[in-house]
Amino acid sequence: MTEKLTSSTAAPRSRKSRKHLPAEVDAQLESQDRRRFLRGSAAIAGGVVAAGAAGAAAAQALPIPDSNKSMGKAMPATEYGMPSQFEKHVVRRRTDVFVNRQNWSDWSMTPLQHQPGIITPNGLIFERHHAGTPDIDPAKHRLVIHGMVKQPLMFSMDDLVRYPSVSRFHFHECSGNGLTDWLKPASKTVQQTHGLLSGCLWTGVLLSTLLEEAGVDPAGKWVIFEGADGSAHTRSVPIEKCMDDTMIVYGMNGERLRPENGYPVRAVMPGWEGNVSVKWLRRIKVTDQPAHFRSETARYTDPMPDGKWRQFSMVMECKSVITNPSGGMVLKGPGFHEITGLAWSGAGKVRHVDVSVDGGANWREATLEEPIMDKSLTRFKFGWNWNGGPATLMSRAVDSTGYVQPSVAEIQKVRAIVGFVQHHNAIQPWSVNAKGEVSNVIGQV
Amino acid sequence: MSSAKFKLLAVSVVGALVLAACASPGGGGGHTKEGIPLGATGPHPVQPLPDKPRFGQPVSEAQLAAWNIDIRTPDGKGLPAGRGSVSEGQKIYVAKCLACHGENAKGGSVYGAMVGGIGSFKTGTRVLTPGSMYPYAPILFDYIRRSMPMDSPQSLTANEVYALSAYILNLNGLVAADAVMDQNSLPKVQMPNRDGFIVDNRPDVRAVRCMSNCK
Numbered sequence: 001m002t003e004k005l006t007s008s009t010a011a012p013r014s015r016k017s018r019k020h021l022p023a024e025v026d027a028q029l030e031s032q033d034r035r036r037f038l039r040g041s042a043a044i045a046g047g048v049v050a051a052g053a054a055g056a057a058a059a060q061a062l063p064i065p066d067s068n069k070s071m072g073k074a075m076p077a078t079e080y081g082m083p084s085q086f087e088k089h090v091v092r093r094r095t096d097v098f099v100n101r102q103n104w105s106d107w108s109m110t111p112l113q114h115q116p117g118i119i120t121p122n123g124l125i126f127e128r129h130h131a132g133t134p135d136i137d138p139a140k141h142r143l144v145i146h147g148m149v150k151q152p153l154m155f156s157m158d159d160l161v162r163y164p165s166v167s168r169f170h171f172h173e174c175s176g177n178g179l180t181d182w183l184k185p186a187s188k189t190v191q192q193t194h195g196l197l198s199g200c201l202w203t204g205v206l207l208s209t210l211l212e213e214a215g216v217d218p219a220g221k222w223v224i225f226e227g228a229d230g231s232a233h234t235r236s237v238p239i240e241k242c243m244d245d246t247m248i249v250y251g252m253n254g255e256r257l258r259p260e261n262g263y264p265v266r267a268v269m270p271g272w273e274g275n276v277s278v279k280w281l282r283r284i285k286v287t288d289q290p291a292h293f294r295s296e297t298a299r300y301t302d303p304m305p306d307g308k309w310r311q312f313s314m315v316m317e318c319k320s321v322i323t324n325p326s327g328g329m330v331l332k333g334p335g336f337h338e339i340t341g342l343a344w345s346g347a348g349k350v351r352h353v354d355v356s357v358d359g360g361a362n363w364r365e366a367t368l369e370e371p372i373m374d375k376s377l378t379r380f381k382f383g384w385n386w387n388g389g390p391a392t393l394m395s396r397a398v399d400s401t402g403y404v405q406p407s408v409a410e411i412q413k414v415r416a417i418v419g420f421v422q423h424h425n426a427i428q429p430w431s432v433n434a435k436g437e438v439s440n441v442i443g444q445v
Numbered sequence: 446m447s448s449a450k451f452k453l454l455a456v457s458v459v460g461a462l463v464l465a466a467c468a469s470p471g472g473g474g475g476h477t478k479e480g481i482p483l484g485a486t487g488p489h490p491v492q493p494l495p496d497k498p499r500f501g502q503p504v505s506e507a508q509l510a511a512w513n514i515d516i517r518t519p520d521g522k523g524l525p526a527g528r529g530s531v532s533e534g535q536k537i538y539v540a541k542c543l544a545c546h547g548e549n550a551k552g553g554s555v556y557g558a559m560v561g562g563i564g565s566f567k568t569g570t571r572v573l574t575p576g577s578m579y580p581y582a583p584i585l586f587d588y589i590r591r592s593m594p595m596d597s598p599q600s601l602t603a604n605e606v607y608a609l610s611a612y613i614l615n616l617n618g619l620v621a622a623d624a625v626m627d628q629n630s631l632p633k634v635q636m637p638n639r640d641g642f643i644v645d646n647r648p649d650v651r652a653v654r655c656m657s658n659c660k
Binding site: 291349363 | 474483500513518566588599654658
């Protein structure tokens, strides 16, 4: 134990001593492939021989691109811009592991392997609906607050946007993210293992502002949220969360919500499992106790030993995943590769991310890219010089409470990994073989 | 108190909070009185307001009657008047539910079984049905009324919802074949998973940040 604690502080210290070096160079110097790296540097320094050989195909003069020799597309009077025709593969996908026999109560996943940075574009934010996407006219939509309040209130969308607004970056994650991949791999790509995750800038009004206006009865301890969709999705939430950072949201990433993400208005409960952030929000009712709906008893509860179920497990615990390279990719030869991914915590900020390239035997601290925000996706980067041999890549996050992301084996000691297990925040290993093919090896390391 | 002293006190309070957070990995940010972890991270900056805006339009509970359909399921508070029997429920089920859920709720073209599973939670295959999973019988009423049938939710009468609840409970062996469900009888049905839940007690895993020779 003492040894482990000592080494955990040793690595960051050795990094600090070379603070002037970029993270990639730093990591390379520390890598086990130091000699290989130096040989590579010598070759480059030695002359243009290597570059010339590699560039033989480019001996021909580069032609002027056609795009230089013609007029582009004219600007239309109005337009909603779309991605390039060459980016058509970057799309949400329904689960291809747990195939539902209908697509109204279903989920689609974010292509995290194609996402640079920490913001998910609005067309790629994951979906989970219980009865499809309603098409709601904002002019007709009404939100009400009632129950244990002094004065029940009704708000139109025009009313809601008049309040002082807040915009905050928060991750959004389904409690079932990773549910198909616990003890053995079922999914191929990071989109399928971790794609019930997105990062957004949410804009709206604090719920506390609206609750204070209605005047909450001191005996009101829980709040029921209900959606205007065909499932009338409902959850009970402690008043403490409602008065803390819960937002009533109408904007995401600089525009109004998309229909599939709750248009025209939804709740956002930062850091908590996605389904409590009720979409198409219609009703907020203050009560003295939880209602124990189906959605908080028969669903969204976690199997525990002795046949029990853990209820009201709201916080999404600290987690990380390497998005590049990740399952289904092929490394283009030995040499430098940037290992990068996402880390997040529902209990605060990401403090550290460690990366292992040897299946968890040895770890080195990755560089966290700013901004590092509360309950937000955080991007980490780690320069790696691949020696061309088999490797197993893993990331492990630590949050501002000191919580360390666990392995599946560590979670399995205290929970029952059976059926629809929620809150899978374990370390994700990706295996790289000698051909550079990357595959999911959850539960195999 | 001088302002210097006040600042000193403020700093020590902040220090204590930070220490408290560090002492409890993953558990920072307090709990509800039930013990549910909140993950709270402290105040965010808010814009100062000259006056509190008030744009909410007063509304009465009577105006919200059609919307106010949630049931407090442990005791059935909010259950409406009406009644329905097992045999009535069977007829409605055949007409409106069978296509997706199958004969006798054993699973159909779209959804799995709604019967059985009682006693399965201590085995390696937990079978989740209303009978095995719901801690309180009024959950059936609340859920069927708000969400079912999937292609026409909130179309059933209270009598129909009581009847379907009775039918599903009977198929699960939890009420007799001649049972009639209403706002008094439904909450009294004893569900086998009533004591099957524990309140969130995470963080339950205390991993160590080992950096070298960890395996």
